[in-house]
Amino acid sequence: MIEFEENHRPLILVTNDDGVDAGGISVLRELACEFGNVVVVAPDSAQSGMSNAITVKVPLSLEKIFEDKGLYIYKSNGTPVDCVKLAFNALLPRKPDLILSGINHGSNSSSSVHYSGTLGGAREGAVNEVPSIGFSLLDYKHDASFEAARPFVRQIIKQVVQNPLPDYTFLNVNIPQGDDLKGIKVCRQARGKWVEEFVEREDPRKQKYYWLTGFFQNLEPNAEDTDEYALKNNFISVVPCRVDITDHSAIDQLKDQSYEMSVKGIY
Amino acid sequence: MIEFEENHRPLILVTNDDGVDAGGISVLRELACEFGNVVVVAPDSAQSGMSNAITVKVPLSLEKIFEDKGLYIYKSNGTPVDCVKLAFNALLPRKPDLILSGINHGSNSSSSVHYSGTLGGAREGAVNEVPSIGFSLLDYKHDASFEAARPFVRQIIKQVVQNPLPDYTFLNVNIPQGDDLKGIKVCRQARGKWVEEFVEREDPRKQKYYWLTGFFQNLEPNAEDTDEYALKNNFISVVPCRVDITDHSAIDQLKDQSYEMSVKGIY
Numbered sequence: 001m002i003e004f005e006e007n008h009r010p011l012i013l014v015t016n017d018d019g020v021d022a023g024g025i026s027v028l029r030e031l032a033c034e035f036g037n038v039v040v041v042a043p044d045s046a047q048s049g050m051s052n053a054i055t056v057k058v059p060l061s062l063e064k065i066f067e068d069k070g071l072y073i074y075k076s077n078g079t080p081v082d083c084v085k086l087a088f089n090a091l092l093p094r095k096p097d098l099i100l101s102g103i104n105h106g107s108n109s110s111s112s113v114h115y116s117g118t119l120g121g122a123r124e125g126a127v128n129e130v131p132s133i134g135f136s137l138l139d140y141k142h143d144a145s146f147e148a149a150r151p152f153v154r155q156i157i158k159q160v161v162q163n164p165l166p167d168y169t170f171l172n173v174n175i176p177q178g179d180d181l182k183g184i185k186v187c188r189q190a191r192g193k194w195v196e197e198f199v200e201r202e203d204p205r206k207q208k209y210y211w212l213t214g215f216f217q218n219l220e221p222n223a224e225d226t227d228e229y230a231l232k233n234n235f236i237s238v239v240p241c242r243v244d245i246t247d248h249s250a251i252d253q254l255k256d257q258s259y260e261m262s263v264k265g266i267y
Numbered sequence: 268m269i270e271f272e273e274n275h276r277p278l279i280l281v282t283n284d285d286g287v288d289a290g291g292i293s294v295l296r297e298l299a300c301e302f303g304n305v306v307v308v309a310p311d312s313a314q315s316g317m318s319n320a321i322t323v324k325v326p327l328s329l330e331k332i333f334e335d336k337g338l339y340i341y342k343s344n345g346t347p348v349d350c351v352k353l354a355f356n357a358l359l360p361r362k363p364d365l366i367l368s369g370i371n372h373g374s375n376s377s378s379s380v381h382y383s384g385t386l387g388g389a390r391e392g393a394v395n396e397v398p399s400i401g402f403s404l405l406d407y408k409h410d411a412s413f414e415a416a417r418p419f420v421r422q423i424i425k426q427v428v429q430n431p432l433p434d435y436t437f438l439n440v441n442i443p444q445g446d447d448l449k450g451i452k453v454c455r456q457a458r459g460k461w462v463e464e465f466v467e468r469e470d471p472r473k474q475k476y477y478w479l480t481g482f483f484q485n486l487e488p489n490a491e492d493t494d495e496y497a498l499k500n501n502f503i504s505v506v507p508c509r510v511d512i513t514d515h516s517a518i519d520q521l522k523d524q525s526y527e528m529s530v531k532g533i534y
Binding site: 054090198208257 | 320324330356357378382426430433451452454458460465474506512517529
Protein backbone atom coordinates (compact mmCIF):
# COMPACT_ATOMS: atom_id res chain seq x y z
CA MET A 1 0.00 0.00 0.00
CA ILE A 2 1.14 3.54 -0.74
CA GLU A 3 1.63 5.74 2.32
CA PHE A 4 1.06 9.42 1.67
CA GLU A 5 2.30 11.99 4.09
CA GLU A 6 -1.02 13.28 5.48
CA ASN A 7 -1.66 16.70 3.97
CA HIS A 8 -5.47 16.64 3.90
CA ARG A 9 -5.49 16.92 0.12
CA PRO A 10 -8.00 14.80 -1.87
CA LEU A 11 -6.76 11.39 -3.04
CA ILE A 12 -7.23 11.09 -6.79
CA LEU A 13 -6.89 7.93 -8.90
CA VAL A 14 -6.15 8.43 -12.61
CA THR A 15 -6.49 5.75 -15.32
CA ASN A 16 -7.15 5.53 -19.05
CA ASP A 17 -7.40 3.02 -21.89
CA ASP A 18 -4.81 4.39 -24.32
CA GLY A 19 -1.98 3.30 -22.04
CA VAL A 20 0.20 4.96 -19.44
CA ASP A 21 2.38 6.63 -22.10
CA ALA A 22 -0.45 8.38 -23.97
CA GLY A 23 -0.56 12.17 -24.25
CA GLY A 24 -4.09 12.43 -22.85
CA ILE A 25 -3.31 10.82 -19.50
CA SER A 26 -0.27 13.03 -18.93
CA VAL A 27 -2.47 16.13 -19.28
CA LEU A 28 -5.09 14.65 -16.96
CA ARG A 29 -2.43 13.66 -14.43
CA GLU A 30 -1.03 17.20 -14.43
CA LEU A 31 -4.47 18.70 -13.85
CA ALA A 32 -5.24 16.13 -11.12
CA CYS A 33 -2.07 17.18 -9.28
CA GLU A 34 -3.55 20.69 -8.94
CA PHE A 35 -6.33 19.18 -6.82
CA GLY A 36 -4.73 16.50 -4.67
CA ASN A 37 -2.41 13.56 -4.19
CA VAL A 38 -2.43 11.48 -7.34
CA VAL A 39 -2.01 7.78 -8.04
CA VAL A 40 -1.94 6.78 -11.71
CA VAL A 41 -2.64 3.13 -12.54
CA ALA A 42 -2.95 2.65 -16.28
CA PRO A 43 -2.56 -0.10 -18.88
CA ASP A 44 0.96 -0.77 -20.15
CA SER A 45 -0.40 -0.83 -23.72
CA ALA A 46 -3.51 0.44 -25.50
CA GLN A 47 -6.75 -1.14 -24.26
CA SER A 48 -9.18 0.68 -26.53
CA GLY A 49 -12.60 -0.86 -26.98
CA MET A 50 -12.21 -2.92 -23.80
CA SER A 51 -15.41 -1.54 -22.27
CA ASN A 52 -15.95 -2.83 -18.72
CA ALA A 53 -13.87 -5.96 -19.38
CA ILE A 54 -12.02 -7.67 -16.55
CA THR A 55 -9.10 -10.06 -16.88
CA VAL A 56 -9.81 -13.55 -15.58
CA LYS A 57 -7.57 -15.82 -17.65
CA VAL A 58 -4.14 -14.41 -16.82
CA PRO A 59 -2.63 -12.85 -13.69
CA LEU A 60 -2.26 -9.09 -13.48
CA SER A 61 1.04 -7.28 -13.29
CA LEU A 62 1.53 -4.03 -11.41
CA GLU A 63 4.77 -2.10 -11.71
CA LYS A 64 5.75 1.28 -10.25
CA ILE A 65 7.40 3.47 -12.88
CA PHE A 66 7.48 6.84 -11.10
CA GLU A 67 7.33 8.17 -7.56
CA ASP A 68 7.65 11.69 -6.31
CA LYS A 69 6.04 13.48 -3.38
CA GLY A 70 2.28 13.36 -4.01
CA LEU A 71 2.45 11.48 -7.33
CA TYR A 72 2.79 7.76 -7.97
CA ILE A 73 2.59 6.15 -11.42
CA TYR A 74 2.01 2.44 -12.00
CA LYS A 75 1.40 0.36 -15.10
CA SER A 76 -0.41 -2.95 -15.45
CA ASN A 77 -1.15 -5.51 -18.16
CA GLY A 78 -4.84 -5.26 -17.25
CA THR A 79 -7.83 -3.37 -18.60
CA PRO A 80 -8.90 0.03 -17.20
CA VAL A 81 -11.37 -1.74 -14.87
CA ASP A 82 -8.58 -4.06 -13.69
CA CYS A 83 -6.42 -0.99 -13.03
CA VAL A 84 -9.10 0.55 -10.80
CA LYS A 85 -9.61 -2.74 -8.95
CA LEU A 86 -5.85 -3.17 -8.47
CA ALA A 87 -5.51 0.38 -7.17
CA PHE A 88 -8.33 -0.12 -4.66
CA ASN A 89 -7.03 -3.42 -3.38
CA ALA A 90 -3.26 -3.35 -3.72
CA LEU A 91 -2.20 0.31 -3.60
CA LEU A 92 -4.48 2.96 -2.15
CA PRO A 93 -4.38 3.53 1.61
CA ARG A 94 -8.08 4.45 1.55
CA LYS A 95 -10.97 4.85 -0.86
CA PRO A 96 -10.06 7.69 -3.26
CA ASP A 97 -12.08 10.91 -3.36
CA LEU A 98 -12.17 11.03 -7.14
CA ILE A 99 -11.41 8.87 -10.18
CA LEU A 100 -10.43 10.48 -13.48
CA SER A 101 -10.19 8.38 -16.64
CA GLY A 102 -8.69 9.57 -19.93
CA ILE A 103 -8.23 11.91 -21.57
CA ASN A 104 -9.12 9.44 -24.31
CA HIS A 105 -7.74 9.96 -27.80
CA GLY A 106 -11.07 9.71 -29.66
CA SER A 107 -14.79 10.20 -29.05
CA ASN A 108 -16.83 8.24 -26.52
CA SER A 109 -20.14 10.02 -27.02
CA SER A 110 -23.57 8.49 -27.59
CA SER A 111 -23.62 4.66 -27.52
CA SER A 112 -19.81 4.55 -27.74
CA VAL A 113 -19.98 4.86 -23.96
CA HIS A 114 -20.64 1.11 -23.96
CA TYR A 115 -17.47 0.06 -25.83
CA SER A 116 -15.12 2.51 -24.18
CA GLY A 117 -12.44 1.34 -21.79
CA THR A 118 -12.11 4.94 -20.58
CA LEU A 119 -15.71 4.93 -19.43
CA GLY A 120 -15.29 1.40 -18.06
CA GLY A 121 -12.73 2.83 -15.66
CA ALA A 122 -15.11 5.62 -14.64
CA ARG A 123 -18.04 3.22 -14.21
CA GLU A 124 -15.93 1.02 -11.94
CA GLY A 125 -15.37 4.06 -9.74
CA ALA A 126 -19.11 4.77 -9.54
CA VAL A 127 -19.89 1.11 -8.71
CA ASN A 128 -17.58 1.62 -5.74
CA GLU A 129 -19.30 4.88 -4.78
CA VAL A 130 -16.43 7.16 -5.79
CA PRO A 131 -17.20 10.28 -7.89
CA SER A 132 -15.80 9.44 -11.34
CA ILE A 133 -15.35 11.18 -14.66
CA GLY A 134 -14.34 9.84 -18.08
CA PHE A 135 -12.82 12.44 -20.44
CA SER A 136 -12.46 12.01 -24.21
CA LEU A 137 -11.18 14.30 -26.96
CA LEU A 138 -12.64 13.96 -30.45
CA ASP A 139 -9.20 13.43 -31.94
CA TYR A 140 -7.86 9.89 -32.05
CA LYS A 141 -4.39 10.93 -33.23
CA HIS A 142 -1.38 10.01 -31.12
CA ASP A 143 -0.18 13.63 -31.11
CA ALA A 144 -3.59 15.23 -30.52
CA SER A 145 -3.44 18.63 -28.80
CA PHE A 146 -5.18 18.88 -25.42
CA GLU A 147 -4.34 22.57 -24.85
CA ALA A 148 -7.76 24.04 -25.69
CA ALA A 149 -9.40 21.36 -23.55
CA ARG A 150 -7.26 21.97 -20.50
CA PRO A 151 -9.17 24.86 -18.79
CA PHE A 152 -12.51 23.10 -19.32
CA VAL A 153 -11.24 19.81 -17.91
CA ARG A 154 -9.93 21.74 -14.90
CA GLN A 155 -13.33 23.45 -14.50
CA ILE A 156 -15.23 20.13 -14.56
CA ILE A 157 -12.87 18.51 -12.04
CA LYS A 158 -13.34 21.55 -9.80
CA GLN A 159 -17.13 21.21 -10.05
CA VAL A 160 -17.06 17.55 -9.02
CA VAL A 161 -14.65 18.24 -6.15
CA GLN A 162 -16.97 20.99 -4.87
CA ASN A 163 -20.36 19.36 -5.61
CA PRO A 164 -20.54 15.60 -5.09
CA LEU A 165 -22.12 13.71 -7.99
CA PRO A 166 -25.41 11.87 -7.46
CA ASP A 167 -24.76 8.48 -5.95
CA TYR A 168 -24.07 5.68 -8.46
CA THR A 169 -23.70 8.18 -11.33
CA PHE A 170 -20.53 9.04 -13.28
CA LEU A 171 -19.82 11.66 -15.94
CA ASN A 172 -19.07 11.04 -19.61
CA VAL A 173 -17.30 14.17 -20.85
CA ASN A 174 -16.48 14.62 -24.55
CA ILE A 175 -14.47 17.51 -25.93
CA PRO A 176 -14.59 18.72 -29.55
CA GLN A 177 -11.40 18.91 -31.57
CA GLY A 178 -9.81 22.29 -32.26
CA ASP A 179 -9.36 25.62 -30.51
CA ASP A 180 -12.84 27.07 -31.02
CA LEU A 181 -14.52 25.62 -27.91
CA LYS A 182 -17.76 27.44 -27.05
CA GLY A 183 -18.37 26.16 -23.50
CA ILE A 184 -19.86 23.23 -21.56
CA LYS A 185 -23.34 21.68 -21.94
CA VAL A 186 -25.01 19.07 -19.72
CA CYS A 187 -26.68 16.62 -22.12
CA ARG A 188 -28.32 13.26 -22.57
CA GLN A 189 -26.75 10.41 -24.55
CA ALA A 190 -27.79 10.72 -28.22
CA ARG A 191 -29.36 7.72 -29.85
CA GLY A 192 -26.87 6.38 -32.33
CA LYS A 193 -24.90 3.34 -33.40
CA TRP A 194 -21.85 2.23 -35.28
CA VAL A 195 -22.55 1.08 -38.81
CA GLU A 196 -19.95 -1.57 -39.42
CA GLU A 197 -18.23 -2.19 -42.67
CA PHE A 198 -16.07 -5.23 -42.16
CA VAL A 199 -13.13 -5.35 -44.53
CA GLU A 200 -12.73 -8.92 -45.75
CA ARG A 201 -9.30 -10.40 -46.44
CA GLU A 202 -7.96 -13.88 -47.16
CA ASP A 203 -5.01 -15.42 -45.33
CA PRO A 204 -2.35 -17.59 -47.07
CA ARG A 205 -4.43 -20.70 -46.17
CA LYS A 206 -7.40 -19.20 -48.05
CA GLN A 207 -9.32 -18.58 -44.82
CA LYS A 208 -11.29 -15.35 -44.76
CA TYR A 209 -10.72 -12.88 -41.96
CA TYR A 210 -12.23 -9.52 -41.14
CA TRP A 211 -11.11 -6.11 -39.91
CA LEU A 212 -13.68 -4.16 -37.95
CA THR A 213 -14.27 -0.69 -39.36
CA GLY A 214 -17.26 1.58 -39.82
CA PHE A 215 -18.78 4.95 -39.06
CA PHE A 216 -20.99 6.39 -36.36
CA GLN A 217 -24.58 7.14 -37.26
CA ASN A 218 -26.44 9.73 -35.15
CA LEU A 219 -30.10 8.64 -35.20
CA GLU A 220 -31.45 11.95 -33.87
CA PRO A 221 -29.27 14.67 -35.42
CA ASN A 222 -31.74 17.48 -34.60
CA ALA A 223 -32.15 16.76 -30.88
CA GLU A 224 -30.64 19.80 -29.20
CA ASP A 225 -30.39 18.21 -25.74
CA THR A 226 -27.97 15.46 -26.86
CA ASP A 227 -24.22 15.11 -26.55
CA GLU A 228 -23.84 14.76 -30.32
CA TYR A 229 -25.62 18.07 -30.90
CA ALA A 230 -23.48 19.87 -28.32
CA LEU A 231 -20.27 18.47 -29.81
CA LYS A 232 -21.30 19.39 -33.34
CA ASN A 233 -21.74 22.96 -32.12
CA ASN A 234 -18.29 23.01 -30.47
CA PHE A 235 -19.57 22.61 -26.92
CA ILE A 236 -18.07 20.17 -24.48
CA SER A 237 -20.73 17.58 -23.58
CA VAL A 238 -21.25 16.32 -20.02
CA VAL A 239 -23.57 13.30 -19.78
CA PRO A 240 -24.40 11.96 -16.30
CA CYS A 241 -24.49 8.14 -16.64
CA ARG A 242 -26.12 5.54 -14.42
CA VAL A 243 -24.67 2.34 -13.00
CA ASP A 244 -28.23 1.09 -12.50
CA ILE A 245 -29.30 0.44 -16.08
CA THR A 246 -32.75 -0.93 -15.17
CA ASP A 247 -35.43 0.34 -17.54
CA HIS A 248 -37.78 1.15 -14.67
CA SER A 249 -40.60 2.23 -17.00
CA ALA A 250 -40.49 -1.17 -18.69
CA ILE A 251 -41.05 -3.12 -15.48
CA ASP A 252 -44.80 -2.43 -15.38
CA GLN A 253 -45.11 -3.00 -19.11
CA LEU A 254 -43.58 -6.46 -18.80
CA LYS A 255 -45.74 -7.28 -15.80
CA ASP A 256 -48.83 -6.28 -17.81
CA GLN A 257 -47.71 -8.68 -20.53
CA SER A 258 -47.78 -11.53 -18.01
CA TYR A 259 -44.05 -12.11 -18.01
CA GLU A 260 -44.32 -13.11 -14.40
CA MET A 261 -45.42 -16.66 -13.77
CA SER A 262 -45.22 -19.26 -11.08
CA VAL A 263 -44.57 -22.90 -11.73
CA LYS A 264 -48.35 -23.35 -11.40
CA GLY A 265 -49.10 -20.88 -14.22
CA ILE A 266 -49.47 -17.16 -14.75
CA TYR A 267 -49.97 -15.08 -11.60
CA MET B 268 -24.27 -14.24 -46.68
CA ILE B 269 -26.41 -17.17 -45.62
CA GLU B 270 -29.41 -17.82 -47.82
CA PHE B 271 -32.33 -19.42 -46.00
CA GLU B 272 -35.11 -21.08 -47.93
CA GLU B 273 -37.96 -18.63 -47.23
CA ASN B 274 -40.27 -20.27 -44.70
CA HIS B 275 -41.53 -17.14 -42.93
CA ARG B 276 -40.04 -18.30 -39.64
CA PRO B 277 -38.31 -15.75 -37.40
CA LEU B 278 -34.56 -15.35 -37.90
CA ILE B 279 -32.75 -15.84 -34.59
CA LEU B 280 -29.11 -15.10 -33.83
CA VAL B 281 -27.56 -16.96 -30.89
CA THR B 282 -24.27 -16.08 -29.18
CA ASN B 283 -22.61 -16.43 -25.77
CA ASP B 284 -19.37 -15.74 -23.94
CA ASP B 285 -18.44 -19.22 -22.70
CA GLY B 286 -17.59 -20.34 -26.21
CA VAL B 287 -19.36 -22.26 -28.96
CA ASP B 288 -18.75 -25.63 -27.25
CA ALA B 289 -20.32 -24.71 -23.89
CA GLY B 290 -23.32 -26.63 -22.57
CA GLY B 291 -25.42 -23.51 -22.07
CA ILE B 292 -25.35 -22.40 -25.70
CA SER B 293 -26.34 -25.84 -26.97
CA VAL B 294 -29.50 -25.72 -24.82
CA LEU B 295 -30.27 -22.17 -25.98
CA ARG B 296 -29.70 -23.17 -29.61
CA GLU B 297 -32.08 -26.12 -29.29
CA LEU B 298 -34.78 -23.89 -27.79
CA ALA B 299 -34.20 -21.23 -30.45
CA CYS B 300 -34.78 -23.84 -33.17
CA GLU B 301 -38.32 -24.32 -31.84
CA PHE B 302 -39.04 -20.69 -32.77
CA GLY B 303 -37.25 -20.05 -36.04
CA ASN B 304 -34.26 -20.33 -38.32
CA VAL B 305 -31.13 -20.11 -36.21
CA VAL B 306 -27.64 -18.77 -36.83
CA VAL B 307 -25.13 -19.31 -34.03
CA VAL B 308 -22.01 -17.11 -34.01
CA ALA B 309 -20.03 -17.62 -30.83
CA PRO B 310 -16.46 -17.29 -29.56
CA ASP B 311 -14.09 -20.17 -30.27
CA SER B 312 -12.90 -20.01 -26.64
CA ALA B 313 -14.22 -18.59 -23.36
CA GLN B 314 -14.66 -14.80 -23.36
CA SER B 315 -15.97 -14.37 -19.83
CA GLY B 316 -15.74 -10.91 -18.34
CA MET B 317 -15.37 -9.30 -21.77
CA SER B 318 -18.31 -6.97 -21.23
CA ASN B 319 -19.09 -4.90 -24.33
CA ALA B 320 -15.51 -5.18 -25.59
CA ILE B 321 -14.73 -5.05 -29.29
CA THR B 322 -11.60 -6.30 -31.01
CA VAL B 323 -9.61 -3.59 -32.71
CA LYS B 324 -6.01 -4.82 -32.61
CA VAL B 325 -6.30 -8.12 -34.50
CA PRO B 326 -8.46 -9.28 -37.41
CA LEU B 327 -11.49 -11.44 -36.72
CA SER B 328 -11.89 -15.02 -37.90
CA LEU B 329 -15.22 -16.55 -38.82
CA GLU B 330 -15.51 -20.26 -39.54
CA LYS B 331 -18.59 -22.37 -40.26
CA ILE B 332 -18.59 -25.57 -38.20
CA PHE B 333 -22.13 -26.86 -38.82
CA GLU B 334 -24.88 -26.44 -41.39
CA ASP B 335 -28.21 -28.13 -41.64
CA LYS B 336 -31.56 -26.93 -42.88
CA GLY B 337 -32.52 -24.00 -40.66
CA LEU B 338 -29.42 -24.09 -38.44
CA TYR B 339 -25.96 -22.64 -39.06
CA ILE B 340 -23.15 -22.60 -36.49
CA TYR B 341 -20.06 -20.39 -36.77
CA LYS B 342 -17.17 -19.70 -34.43
CA SER B 343 -14.96 -16.62 -34.22
CA ASN B 344 -11.90 -15.47 -32.29
CA GLY B 345 -13.83 -12.33 -31.32
CA THR B 346 -15.82 -11.22 -28.29
CA PRO B 347 -19.60 -11.70 -28.05
CA VAL B 348 -20.09 -8.14 -29.38
CA ASP B 349 -17.75 -8.92 -32.29
CA CYS B 350 -19.78 -12.06 -32.99
CA VAL B 351 -23.01 -10.05 -33.23
CA LYS B 352 -21.35 -7.45 -35.47
CA LEU B 353 -19.88 -10.17 -37.72
CA ALA B 354 -23.26 -11.90 -37.99
CA PHE B 355 -24.99 -8.66 -38.95
CA ASN B 356 -22.43 -7.70 -41.54
CA ALA B 357 -20.97 -10.88 -42.96
CA LEU B 358 -23.64 -13.57 -42.55
CA LEU B 359 -27.28 -12.68 -42.00
CA PRO B 360 -29.43 -12.01 -45.07
CA ARG B 361 -31.46 -9.48 -43.09
CA LYS B 362 -31.70 -7.98 -39.60
CA PRO B 363 -32.61 -10.83 -37.22
CA ASP B 364 -35.91 -10.87 -35.33
CA LEU B 365 -34.32 -11.89 -32.06
CA ILE B 366 -30.90 -12.23 -30.43
CA LEU B 367 -30.35 -14.75 -27.64
CA SER B 368 -27.12 -14.75 -25.66
CA GLY B 369 -26.07 -17.48 -23.24
CA ILE B 370 -27.04 -19.51 -21.40
CA ASN B 371 -24.10 -18.28 -19.36
CA HIS B 372 -22.44 -20.62 -16.88
CA GLY B 373 -22.57 -18.28 -13.86
CA SER B 374 -24.57 -15.33 -12.55
CA ASN B 375 -24.87 -11.97 -14.29
CA SER B 376 -27.28 -10.31 -11.88
CA SER B 377 -26.98 -6.87 -10.24
CA SER B 378 -23.92 -4.88 -11.34
CA SER B 379 -22.36 -8.00 -12.92
CA VAL B 380 -24.40 -6.97 -15.96
CA HIS B 381 -21.57 -4.53 -16.68
CA TYR B 382 -18.74 -7.09 -16.82
CA SER B 383 -20.65 -9.79 -18.63
CA GLY B 384 -19.83 -10.73 -22.20
CA THR B 385 -23.20 -12.52 -22.38
CA LEU B 386 -24.99 -9.25 -21.72
CA GLY B 387 -22.59 -7.42 -24.04
CA GLY B 388 -23.96 -9.59 -26.85
CA ALA B 389 -27.53 -8.78 -25.86
CA ARG B 390 -26.83 -5.05 -25.54
CA GLU B 391 -25.32 -5.03 -29.03
CA GLY B 392 -28.60 -6.43 -30.32
CA ALA B 393 -30.58 -3.69 -28.59
CA VAL B 394 -28.26 -0.97 -29.92
CA ASN B 395 -29.20 -2.30 -33.37
CA GLU B 396 -32.91 -2.28 -32.50
CA VAL B 397 -33.29 -6.07 -32.31
CA PRO B 398 -35.15 -7.60 -29.32
CA SER B 399 -32.39 -9.26 -27.29
CA ILE B 400 -32.14 -11.43 -24.20
CA GLY B 401 -29.13 -12.51 -22.15
CA PHE B 402 -29.63 -15.72 -20.13
CA SER B 403 -27.42 -16.83 -17.22
CA LEU B 404 -27.60 -19.80 -14.85
CA LEU B 405 -26.25 -19.37 -11.32
CA ASP B 406 -23.91 -22.33 -11.77
CA TYR B 407 -20.50 -21.66 -13.25
CA LYS B 408 -19.58 -25.32 -13.56
CA HIS B 409 -18.70 -26.72 -16.95
CA ASP B 410 -21.23 -29.57 -16.54
CA ALA B 411 -24.03 -27.42 -15.06
CA SER B 412 -27.52 -28.82 -15.65
CA PHE B 413 -29.88 -26.60 -17.64
CA GLU B 414 -32.86 -28.99 -17.50
CA ALA B 415 -34.90 -27.20 -14.82
CA ALA B 416 -34.28 -23.88 -16.61
CA ARG B 417 -35.41 -25.13 -20.00
CA PRO B 418 -39.23 -24.57 -19.78
CA PHE B 419 -38.74 -21.10 -18.30
CA VAL B 420 -36.25 -20.06 -20.96
CA ARG B 421 -38.72 -21.28 -23.59
CA GLN B 422 -41.51 -19.26 -21.90
CA ILE B 423 -39.44 -16.06 -21.88
CA ILE B 424 -38.43 -16.47 -25.53
CA LYS B 425 -42.11 -17.01 -26.39
CA GLN B 426 -43.06 -13.82 -24.55
CA VAL B 427 -40.52 -11.73 -26.44
CA VAL B 428 -41.53 -13.25 -29.79
CA GLN B 429 -45.18 -12.40 -29.06
CA ASN B 430 -44.71 -9.02 -27.33
CA PRO B 431 -41.95 -6.83 -28.71
CA LEU B 432 -39.66 -5.36 -26.06
CA PRO B 433 -39.57 -1.61 -25.51
CA ASP B 434 -37.27 0.03 -28.01
CA TYR B 435 -33.58 0.19 -26.99
CA THR B 436 -34.18 -2.18 -24.04
CA PHE B 437 -32.88 -5.74 -23.60
CA LEU B 438 -33.54 -8.37 -20.95
CA ASN B 439 -31.10 -9.67 -18.35
CA VAL B 440 -32.46 -13.07 -17.26
CA ASN B 441 -30.83 -14.97 -14.38
CA ILE B 442 -31.86 -18.46 -13.32
CA PRO B 443 -31.24 -19.98 -9.88
CA GLN B 444 -29.33 -23.22 -9.58
CA GLY B 445 -31.21 -26.44 -8.82
CA ASP B 446 -34.58 -28.02 -9.57
CA ASP B 447 -36.77 -26.06 -7.17
CA LEU B 448 -37.58 -23.09 -9.44
CA LYS B 449 -40.60 -21.13 -8.19
CA GLY B 450 -41.40 -19.02 -11.26
CA ILE B 451 -40.43 -15.78 -13.01
CA LYS B 452 -40.24 -12.25 -11.52
CA VAL B 453 -39.71 -8.94 -13.34
CA CYS B 454 -37.20 -6.99 -11.22
CA ARG B 455 -34.86 -4.07 -11.02
CA GLN B 456 -31.07 -4.43 -10.82
CA ALA B 457 -30.02 -4.75 -7.18
CA ARG B 458 -27.40 -2.40 -5.91
CA GLY B 459 -24.27 -4.42 -5.33
CA LYS B 460 -20.61 -4.75 -6.14
CA TRP B 461 -17.76 -7.21 -6.22
CA VAL B 462 -15.47 -7.01 -3.25
CA GLU B 463 -12.11 -7.96 -4.64
CA GLU B 464 -9.50 -9.93 -2.81
CA PHE B 465 -6.49 -10.00 -5.08
CA VAL B 466 -4.25 -12.98 -4.45
CA GLU B 467 -0.64 -11.81 -4.58
CA ARG B 468 2.12 -14.05 -5.97
CA GLU B 469 5.75 -13.56 -6.94
CA ASP B 470 7.23 -14.67 -10.24
CA PRO B 471 10.74 -16.20 -10.56
CA ARG B 472 12.11 -12.70 -11.24
CA LYS B 473 10.69 -11.52 -7.88
CA GLN B 474 8.02 -9.41 -9.60
CA LYS B 475 4.66 -9.43 -7.86
CA TYR B 476 1.57 -10.41 -9.81
CA TYR B 477 -2.08 -10.67 -8.88
CA TRP B 478 -5.02 -12.99 -9.48
CA LEU B 479 -8.43 -11.33 -9.45
CA THR B 480 -10.82 -13.02 -7.04
CA GLY B 481 -13.52 -11.87 -4.62
CA PHE B 482 -17.15 -12.14 -3.67
CA PHE B 483 -20.35 -10.33 -4.57
CA GLN B 484 -21.84 -8.02 -1.97
CA ASN B 485 -25.56 -7.25 -2.19
CA LEU B 486 -25.96 -3.72 -0.79
CA GLU B 487 -29.75 -3.95 -0.39
CA PRO B 488 -30.48 -7.54 0.68
CA ASN B 489 -34.01 -6.75 1.87
CA ALA B 490 -35.25 -5.01 -1.29
CA GLU B 491 -37.99 -7.33 -2.56
CA ASP B 492 -38.18 -5.77 -6.05
CA THR B 493 -34.57 -6.65 -6.96
CA ASP B 494 -33.08 -9.45 -9.00
CA GLU B 495 -30.94 -10.62 -6.09
CA TYR B 496 -34.02 -11.02 -3.88
CA ALA B 497 -35.90 -12.97 -6.56
CA LEU B 498 -32.93 -15.28 -7.14
CA LYS B 499 -32.43 -15.89 -3.43
CA ASN B 500 -36.06 -17.02 -3.29
CA ASN B 501 -35.63 -19.39 -6.23
CA PHE B 502 -37.39 -17.18 -8.77
CA ILE B 503 -35.96 -16.48 -12.21
CA SER B 504 -35.19 -12.74 -12.45
CA VAL B 505 -35.99 -10.70 -15.56
CA VAL B 506 -34.46 -7.19 -15.54
CA PRO B 507 -35.24 -4.89 -18.47
CA CYS B 508 -32.02 -2.95 -19.20
CA ARG B 509 -31.49 0.29 -21.05
CA VAL B 510 -29.01 1.15 -23.79
CA ASP B 511 -29.50 4.83 -22.93
CA ILE B 512 -27.71 5.06 -19.59
CA THR B 513 -28.24 8.80 -19.14
CA ASP B 514 -29.16 9.69 -15.57
CA HIS B 515 -31.97 11.99 -16.71
CA SER B 516 -32.79 13.11 -13.18
CA ALA B 517 -29.20 14.28 -12.69
CA ILE B 518 -29.27 16.61 -15.71
CA ASP B 519 -31.23 19.35 -13.90
CA GLN B 520 -29.18 18.88 -10.75
CA LEU B 521 -25.94 19.45 -12.66
CA LYS B 522 -27.40 22.47 -14.45
CA ASP B 523 -28.39 23.91 -11.07
CA GLN B 524 -24.80 23.49 -9.91
CA SER B 525 -23.65 25.68 -12.81
CA TYR B 526 -21.85 22.93 -14.67
CA GLU B 527 -22.77 24.66 -17.88
CA MET B 528 -20.55 27.53 -18.89
CA SER B 529 -19.57 29.44 -21.97
CA VAL B 530 -16.08 30.57 -22.73
CA LYS B 531 -17.22 33.96 -21.43
CA GLY B 532 -18.23 32.55 -18.02
CA ILE B 533 -21.14 30.79 -16.40
CA TYR B 534 -24.45 31.07 -18.30
